[in-house]
Amino acid sequence: MTEANTSAPVPAVSFLHFDEVGCAYLRGARCTDCGAVAPGERHVCNACGARGRMKSIRLSESGTLYSYTIVHRSFPGVQTPFIAAIVDLDGGGALQGTLLGVEADPARIPFGLPVKLIYRHSGQTSADGRPFHSYYFAPAENRT
Secondary structure (H helix, E strand, O other): OOOOOOOOOEEOOOOEEEOOOOOEEEEEEEEOOOOOEEEOOOOEOOOOOOEOOEEEEEOOOEEEEEEEEEEOOOOOOOOOOEEEEEEEEOOOOEEEEEEOOOOOOHHHOOOOOEEEEEEEEEEEEOOOOOEEEEEEEEEOOOOO
16 A cells, blocks of 8 residues: 655646646646637537537646736635636636736736746645645746
8 A cells, every 4th residue: 555645736626637757737628629728527518519520638827917906805825815817828728827026006907918927835625635736827037
């Protein structure tokens, strides 16, 4: 019997995975009929309704800020304000997540802001003490 790795991070969402060297990435699906991309494993295309035509892909780690809201009230233990963002990923698909590294002031948050995905400990732990890891967005330094 093998012992579980009690120090390995736990993905906070089902589509966050770790490669063979422990680097985080997001997995999604692309429709082979219409090309639509969605996060996570899919059997039916959310755009055209095609069944059994979804191919597993690694989602892009860059994108553009589409929309956001500044959250001032949240659950106990969640620091506010924070920026809840929707990002259009390069290569297709969209994700909702938290935008870091930008002041929570609408005058300082431009729509169309180039962003990158970053991964880190969410600040929470599992029942066995393993850290939950999640994805976040941060302004992209340079995007080519």
